[in-house]
Amino acid sequence: MTQRMLFSILALILFPSLASAQAADDACVACHRDRTPGAVAQWQASGHAAAGIGCADCHGNDHERIEQGAAKVDADVCGACHEQALREHAASRHGIGLHSGWGCTRNQAQADPEACGFCHQEQSTLPVSTVHCARFLKQTDEMREVGCNRCHQVQNSCASCHTNHQTDLAIVRDPGVCASCHMGPDHPQWEMWQTSVHGTLYQSSGDAFAPTCQRCHMPSGTHNVSGGLTATPGGMLYPEAQRGQSRKQMVTVCAECHAPAFARAELARADAVRTQGRELLKEAEAIIHDLADRNLLEPMPEDRPPHPLAGNQLVTGPQMLYEDISHVERLFFKMKKFDYAKMVKGTFHQNPAYAHWYGNAELKMDLVDIRSEASRLRQRGAATVQTNAEDDPLAAAEGELLILKKKFERGALDEAAYSEQKGLILERVR
Amino acid sequence: MTQRMLFSILALILFPSLASAQAADDACVACHRDRTPGAVAQWQASGHAAAGIGCADCHGNDHERIEQGAAKVDADVCGACHEQALREHAASRHGIGLHSGWGCTRNQAQADPEACGFCHQEQSTLPVSTVHCARFLKQTDEMREVGCNRCHQVQNSCASCHTNHQTDLAIVRDPGVCASCHMGPDHPQWEMWQTSVHGTLYQSSGDAFAPTCQRCHMPSGTHNVSGGLTATPGGMLYPEAQRGQSRKQMVTVCAECHAPAFARAELARADAVRTQGRELLKEAEAIIHDLADRNLLEPMPEDRPPHPLAGNQLVTGPQMLYEDISHVERLFFKMKKFDYAKMVKGTFHQNPAYAHWYGNAELKMDLVDIRSEASRLRQRGAATVQTNAEDDPLAAAEGELLILKKKFERGALDEAAYSEQKGLILERVR
Amino acid sequence: MTQRMLFSILALILFPSLASAQAADDACVACHRDRTPGAVAQWQASGHAAAGIGCADCHGNDHERIEQGAAKVDADVCGACHEQALREHAASRHGIGLHSGWGCTRNQAQADPEACGFCHQEQSTLPVSTVHCARFLKQTDEMREVGCNRCHQVQNSCASCHTNHQTDLAIVRDPGVCASCHMGPDHPQWEMWQTSVHGTLYQSSGDAFAPTCQRCHMPSGTHNVSGGLTATPGGMLYPEAQRGQSRKQMVTVCAECHAPAFARAELARADAVRTQGRELLKEAEAIIHDLADRNLLEPMPEDRPPHPLAGNQLVTGPQMLYEDISHVERLFFKMKKFDYAKMVKGTFHQNPAYAHWYGNAELKMDLVDIRSEASRLRQRGAATVQTNAEDDPLAAAEGELLILKKKFERGALDEAAYSEQKGLILERVR
Secondary structure, eight states, X not given: OHHHHHHHHXXXXXXXXXXXXXXXXXXXXXXXXXXXXXXXXXXXTSHHHXXXXXXXXXXXXXHHHHHTTOSOOOHHHHHTTOHHHHHHHHHSTTTSSOGGGGGXXXXXXXXXXXXXXXXXXXXXOSBSOSOOOHHHHTSOHHHIIIIIIHHHGGGTOTHHHHOSSOOOHHXXXXXXXXXXXXXXXXXXXHHHHHTSHHHHHHHHHOTTSSOOHHHHHSGGGOSOTTTTXXXXXXXXBOOHHHHHHHHHHHHHHHTTTSOHHHHHHHHHHHHHHHHHHHHHHHHHHHHHHHHHHTTOSSSOGGGSOOBTTTBSSOOOSTTOOSSSSOHHHHHHHIIIIIIHHHHHHHHHTTOHIIIIIIIIIHHHHHHHHHHHHHHHHHHHHHHHHHHHHHXXXXXXXXXXXXXXXXXXXXTSSOHHHHHHHHHXXXXXXX | OHHHHHXXXXXXXXXXXXXXXXXXXXXXXXXXXXXXXXXXXXXXXXXXXXXXXXXXXXXXXXHHHHHTTOSOOOHHHHHTTOHHHHHHHXXXXXXXXXXXXXXXXXXOTTXXXXXXXXXXXXXXXXBSOSOOOHHHHTSOHXXXXXXXXXXXXXXXXXXXXXXXXXXXXXXXHSTXXXXXXXXXXXXXXXXXXXXXXXXXXXXXXXXXXXXXXXXXXXXXXOXXXXXXXXXXXXXXXXXXHHHHHHHHHHHHHHTTTSOHHHHHHHXXXXXXXXXXXXXXXXXXXXXXXXXXXXXXXXXXXXXXXXXXXXXXXOOOSTTOOSSSSOHHHHHHHIIIIIIHHHHHHHHHTTOHIIIIIIIIIHHHHHXXXXXXXXXXXXXXXXXXXXXXXXXXXHHHHHHHHHHHHHHHHTTSSOHHHHHHHHHHHHHHHX | OHHHXXXXXXXXXXXXXXXXXXXHHHHHHHHHHHHSHHXXXXXXXXXXXXXXXXXXXXXXXXXXXHHTTOXXXXXXXXXXTOHHHHHHHHHSTTTSSOGGGGGGTTTOTTOOGGGGGGTBOTTOOSBSOSOOOHHHHTSOHHHIIIIIIHHHGGGTOTHHHHOSSOOOHHHHHSTHHHHTTSOSTTOOHHHHHHTXXXXXXXXXXXXXXXXXXXXXXXXXXXXXXXXXXXXOTTSOBOOHHHHHHHHHHHHHHHTTTXXXXXXXXXXXXXXXXXXXXXXXXXXXXXXXXXXXXXTOSSSOGGGSOOBTTTBSSOOOSTTOOSSSSOHHHHHHHIIIIIIHHHHHHXXXXXXXXXXXXIIIIHHHHHHHHHHHHXXXXXXXXXXXXHHHHHHOHXXXXXXXXXXHHHHHHTTSSOHHHHHHHHHHHHHHHO
């Protein structure tokens, strides 16, 4: 309290213009005390109020624009005072590429160069649109707002974590504040931390003895939340140099409690688990592309509503959809976006149940289902093809060559393997 | 403590008969202090004990009936003193239509009039049975008790929230008290609140600055928990007038913190999401009924154990079962009872992960699976029909007319559309 | 604090050698204060430090071995001082048979004697290997470590619950400490307790008035956590005498708050639910074995990578895998390990949503899917067999006799039933 009062006095000395702002606030508060009593009470108890930062300082004076929702208090408004925080925020994943799915294609060290075309015209670094997430583009306006932007606005909205009118640091130091976005089937970081030894220790002993989201990912209070990370959200590794630097940073944090060698070994184990998970994904993805080569997906991409970014193409990469696809692709979507994420993040966050049961086991069970569905689709396909093969071996070979060509064209076979396998088919009908 | 003692003295002045009850309690306590020490300790620390309300006041004096479980302390026992609370409770969803599945058919503004027959004989408003939930009727006695009645007894049991012997209001002001029923795959209100901005703010800052279940749904401490709601649990809208009134009530609550215009817009967005969700359900439901028209469900309703209320009919409405059905119906059950609920309630409770990933995304993925299963079933059916069509076009047309008639009879086609489509088939074989 | 100091002085009197240990610790701390400040701070605030128990007392003096991870502080190190705790721990499930899957085969009253061969050579009680869990054996080294051993090390690691350097009993009295293992799809005891009336009461009122994991499963602070349990983790009942004793023990705990008759009835209800759940499992298991008899699983066991313990056999018992199996088996794995566990444990833990929705409902929905998949597989099989039956009734009967023989050989038919059904087939072709 004394500290706050001191701060207020200092603020008034440093920014004498605040005195007139105070007058404006009196006008706002007179009315809003009745209209939005909670918001007013929160501001009154805040450090902003104590320092003489009033309504108009953030919202401006144009009441009409405010009412139309046009006078948004975005990150730039906060950054005018909180310069360092904004700079750090802007350098993190929170600040780059999360606005409505940009994260899917930006910020990826080893991104497919073709993916650049989703956002940029050739030879240009300017984005051609502000939204580049295929899943976003498929939703209704309402679902986009509540189901996508509510989290992906973090780039522009400090209120995502700090809430609108309160300045109490207890709010943003509570790991719960991260939960409202970092939860759910696609990235349950909060759930896996909460039930890990780290989280349960925090629950019983407080953050003096237990790591929170903030302590590991925002060391020394930095707003750059991506410090110790070595891969993109999609699991693509950053370049070696950047990766080494990031790992070093994270080990420094772990070493507050653990022996550095132990920390390095644990993190290396999680790296290995990530690689193993990607191998399982690759196997499943190859099955789906093979089915597509054989025209066995149902429906085939050409018989579906076009993908918002790729048209009537099969998309199994970062821009994969979960709707208007075939059953086997939907199984792969779960593997890739839900199971793999749980296995990898569960390992990094030291949660056995997420690493194994929610992650590894589901990943492998989905692979069982994908193989089974593929087998069913192939058998149905074979029923036709086999008859052909008996009646007309030449036509059958022609079909096989076409499938092989597709495989080669999508980059799953190199020149030599293509030519060898082509040879084997031709030999058979010679 | 002083306050409690004052209350005791006041109680003794107002209800002199309590003095003799106290004597009876001494007899109970003498024995139960050893037999159920926890219950006795809870009562002793309660406002009831402080006010001289003893064992016999609620349980009666007939020890034999108590031991047989026949002297239940139900809502009427509590209501004898707590009149207003019981009146408000009785006027809410908690008080009407939740007893073992009544909620499914009662309290629905736009209920199918035929559904009335589940509970009432024609022209009568008296229920013919106390249990009208088909899913309840399929369970064992044990599962009915622990899996259904444990929550659906709320109509008659104040202990559902207040627990048996404690009167501490801290218990019922904690949002956790709602969790023991309002959780799980069919209505995870607690989970979605807990991880929303509202819930996480409550965790870090307490309920002075953050809304709890109670603050929004029991404003001013009312026991009518259904105040601001605009639709039945099944998602059917209440009549316009009632709906407008309810919405106004809820906006008043939101306005404690938010601008009313903002609150209205957020609630309207959730209304839109509900409508969008219902459209997805309708598409899936139509696929299933079409399969039934074509005799392609496996097993068909006539080959299953009869539905407890509808016999050998296909039931996809509120009384739908999750057992003894076909695979495609089971997918629809998940859509309808789990995914749709998460999408809609997740939006109203401002939880992006529930609205989008647990709700919208699952809903659309299940639709992918339903379309795929339907395609598989139709192909198998077509294998037979096509042969027929080539051999005997007249018989094939006859089959199609029969399917069309079923569709008309179940109300999915109006008179004009039926007649037009009939004409097209007949023309083909003329 | 005073108590701690008293303890320190007492300890120094009783163990004068501690004075020199203190000197050694000074050397450790001098360096580790910078290298692992958290660990040092935790130890310094611990009862161990207060009692003069230093680094070397647990870790030894061989720094090289420590750095290599060879000087593990396992249960024996702790047990040297904490004798009674270790004895109780060793007598519980925590102490026997949980090390990397031993739990699956050991400790089962009615275990299949053949299963003994997984661990023992004939006539020997010595284990032949330290690892006997088929699911463990299928994982990578990294997943074994983080996904299996992290929990199953509890036999040898007191730190599993107590953490490494803290001795604060608040940590191990918090139910959260159990969560880091007792959670997830296969045994969500923590989740179901947390949202049960018991858990929510603990949240609002503390453990004076609400039962925690510890209060029911570790009464009077015993380290034998298996006291009141009546069945193995796999749901097999213990022998009658042991079971009766255990139940009595648990009722004593319940009776701290509830009438014993009420507690007995609730526990008996859960017993009944367990039996009902096992019936559903049996139905599903029989379908799978029948499919195997008919060579209809895809892939059949002989076409899969061999099971680590049983080779190319169909395994649906405790050593069942979740990978390299058929789709219908994977559905059964979910039923058995996830749904059944939730239904039974949810009932014992008084959680309606786990008993009914996560348990009973999922169990029955999976049965719907298993029946549907079996029907699909049988139809495909029938397509071939029926043609045979028409062409060659003798060959068809031969096929049926073979299937019947397999069913008899795996014990699903007794001598009389086998002989009767054989007779019926033979009569048909006579």
